[in-house]
Amino acid sequence: MDFDAAIRLTEILLALAFVQQSVEHLYGPKAEQRLFLVRLILSILLLIGLSTQWICVVLFINGIFILKRFQGPYNGGSDRMSLLILSCLCLIHFMPTLYLKEFVFAYLALQVILSYWLSGFFKIINPEWWSGQVLKDLFCFSAFPASENLRSLADYPKILCLASWAVIVFELLFPLIVLSQEILVMGLFVSLVFHLANTYLLGFNRFLWVWLAAYPSLIWLQQYLMTNFSH
Numbered sequence: 001m002d003f004d005a006a007i008r009l010t011e012i013l014l015a016l017a018f019v020q021q022s023v024e025h026l027y028g029p030k031a032e033q034r035l036f037l038v039r040l041i042l043s044i045l046l047l048i049g050l051s052t053q054w055i056c057v058v059l060f061i062n063g064i065f066i067l068k069r070f071q072g073p074y075n076g077g078s079d080r081m082s083l084l085i086l087s088c089l090c091l092i093h094f095m096p097t098l099y100l101k102e103f104v105f106a107y108l109a110l111q112v113i114l115s116y117w118l119s120g121f122f123k124i125i126n127p128e129w130w131s132g133q134v135l136k137d138l139f140c141f142s143a144f145p146a147s148e149n150l151r152s153l154a155d156y157p158k159i160l161c162l163a164s165w166a167v168i169v170f171e172l173l174f175p176l177i178v179l180s181q182e183i184l185v186m187g188l189f190v191s192l193v194f195h196l197a198n199t200y201l202l203g204f205n206r207f208l209w210v211w212l213a214a215y216p217s218l219i220w221l222q223q224y225l226m227t228n229f230s231h
Contacts, residue, residue: 120171
């Protein structure tokens with residue numbers, strides 16, 4: 001995937017993520033409706049590729065107003081990641097040289113890799129993740145929209161322990177995706193399954209689309225490293 005194609009795919013996937021987020025707020029309070037209606041319109045324009053550099057800038061400004069409205073990234077990691085991707089796109093569009101554009105895109109990819117690795121690191125130093133207790137508590141006590149049938153998974157501690165370690169190992173090993181195309185494909189497939197599971201089991205629907213929007217940067221970075229540093 002060449003650089004321009006990766007940037008355009010990132011714009012398309014981020015636009016789709018913003019459309020999904022915006023639709024969720026169209027029936028909320030009036031102040032939210034206005035903010036997210038603007039985001040929805042801008043996202044559609046970004047999706048079709050109309051003046052993308054300026055659309056990204058206005059989306060970023062819109063994002064600042066949304067941060068002010070909710071006094072921070074109210075949806076946690078997915079909001080922070082969406083702003084990171086949007087900020088990088090804005091910088092890329094206005095950087096004067098290809099080298100600087102590529103540097104910003106590589107920075108985005110490294111931040112995505114770090115987001116997985118740090119998540120795994122903080123899990124492995126937490127004994128409650130070793131035993132699966134965190135997942136048990138999620139199903140037993142959390143307000144996440146898991147169904148009653150799925151909550152019964154809390155009664156299977158061995159399965160939850162195995163699932164906990166599977167997540168930890170996956171997140172800690174995620175940086176290895178830069179080593180080869182085969183590992184990249186495997187890593188992205190596992191991460192997609194991971195986010196789909198979070199969407200189905202816990203209702204983390206925003207994480208799927210936002211992190212998916214960051215994947216073109218990973219694909220581009222792996223190819224760039226193999227092309228320039230494989231010898």
